[in-house]
């Protein structure tokens with residue numbers, strides 16, 4: 373059956389009428405930006421989703437029993453992958469838009485608001501962050517959940533991810549300051565059994581930790597002990613606050629201890645020494661840049677370390693970090709990184725006869741999708757529109773007022789688009805945004821919950 377396009381409520385109704393595991397959806401006539409290095413961009417192409425999986429990309433596909441979605445005038449692209457965000461802070465969004473340094477952020481947030489958070493505040497912040505991520509085309513979000521004060525706080529954060537239908541990576545860490553149950557990292561074993569026991573599910577678990585004892589003491593700092601915990605559980609590790617001399621020394625120690633590698637993601641990685649970068653490159657360690665927090669909050673050199681990463685063969689993922697001071701979406705990260713790197717390259721070559729070495733829009737889109745998936749340990753699952761991968765995809769309207777006429781699809785995604793152009797979002801084959809609206813959200817009820825939680829947090833003295 374052919375039921376016009378993704379703006380149609382009738383198509384959604386038809387999709388939802390069919391059992392998800394046996395349903396087939398055929399998108400036709402789109403510009404498909406696969407981000408698969410072997411497939412590239414295919415014009416005038418169809419894409420077939422069978423159940424939760426992409427099963428074919430090509431011209432004039434035949435799928436007799438599929439719901440046909442006319443995707444003419446749109447770009448199909450893989451969903452964005454956020455490699456690090458502290459989702460529990462979402463009800464404190466933009467509360468400190470002009471914060472000048474890490475210390476200011478840490479004292480207000482981690483030593484202040486965080487200490488009064490209840491499990492329901494964790495739930496509301498995390499759910500709000502995930503729904504906003506979906507709205508702006510982020511289909512995989514690593515929630516660096518570093519306010520796990522009790523096991524109920526962890527449960528609430530995981531359940532919030534689960535309830536939105538996002539491909540969620542719950543990276544769990546104990547809090548920096550205040551009283552807490554000291555259940556972390558021991559409680560990770562229970563969490564894994566309770567929420568992450570199947571290999572065929574949307575949610576995965578990682579260990580979250582800090583680079584050094586500088587911010588919150590030795591209990592949260594990465595080292596052989598925490599590496600063993602992750603190894604025994606068979607989960608990856610995401611390390612935040614990786615910057616400066618102390619982190620560079622730590623990286624060299626980790627290299628010597630053999631606890632770097634593809635399952636370890638180092639976040640920020642600003643102001644590291646060339647020796648540290650070499651150790652990261654040689655061990656195949658992954659990197660999550662946070663272009664706006666590095667630049668805007670001013671972490672160490674304040675320069676997103678993309679050139680440093682590329683020079684040792686690491687293609688980084690991108691991340692949002694903290695909504696208290698920064699934008700929530702991946703378009704901002706891509707555009708910030710694209711502009712900053714090119715500014716830096718041209719500036720370094722200015723007045724010489726050297727050619728600046730500039731990254732491209734294709735590079736930043738690769739970072740925001742496939743490389744993010746790799747950093748989150750999900751490269752086989754998501755990050756590109758490759759047949760066999762899960763159907764995490766975006767339908768982007770390429771002929772909207774701000775995008776017409778479509779001349780270069782990757783340029784249109786990276787430089788032209790924003791959340792308003794995302795007509796539909798599928799995660800694991802399931803529509804989560806349709807006709808420009810996030811599905812299954814009572815916005816008025818959500819707003820009430822967010823406001824109530826925000827009032828409680830702001831009006832309760834820190835402990």
Ligand SMILES: [Zn+2]
Pocket residue numbers: 456458516612613639693694
């Ligand atoms: Zn962070």
